[in-house]
Structures are given as structure tokens and as C-alpha cells.
Amino acid sequence: QVQLVDSGGGLAQPGGSLRLSCAASGFTFSSYGMSWARQAPGKGLEWVSAIYSDGSDTYYADSVKGRFTISRDNAKNTVYLQMNSLKPEDTAVYYCNANLGIDYWGQGTQVTGSA
Secondary structure: OOEEEEEOOEEEOOOOOEEEEEEEEOOOHHHOOEEEEEEOOOOOEEEEEEEOOOOOOEEEOOOOOOOEEEEEEOOOOEEEEEEOOOOHHHOEEEEEEEEOOOEEEOOOEEEEEOO
């Protein structure tokens, strides 16, 4: 079955960095685009970034453009989100997503950008 396992969250000082990982299994990873989304406390789900199946194209929300970088390693069935220059407003639970006709989500990983 499809499984997405998110990891790498934690507490970061202002301006600090974290790298999130999402390990995928149960489908042909290299055939699908992948995304990251986040949900801040008391707010709805916000799309953050996406990457094409072969990594050739990437997309970012304006709120993270220039600070976050999405990448993938198709040999390891893993997608990453490198987060630099973290801000308190980046505090959220981050989820990776695979749309295989049906949306699949990771369990989420907490990122806290301290003030």
C-alpha cells in the first residue's frame, strides 16, 4: 500500500535551517510529482512547494520562495524540503503529498521557528 513517512522537523532559531524528508513506498515514485504542504496552528492547509516527477521543474508558494528548496532522489524514493532562513511564521506541521489520482499524505512533522 502507499506509504509516505515524513521526518526531519524540530525547533529552529530565527534564520536557522531544517531539512525535511519524505520516504515513499507502495507506488512508482519516479512517475509522480510530489508536494509539500503545511498547516499552522488554527489555520487551514497551505500548499508550500511541488516538484515534477523527474525533478526538472519546481514550484513554490510566494511565502517561501527564495528560502525553501524542494528536491528528490528517485533512487531512494525520497523527497526533501530544505528550509533556510526560517521565520516564526513558518511554524506548522509539514506534510508531504502524492497525488496518484487520489491524494496520499504523510503523517506530518512539526516545524517550530522560534521567535
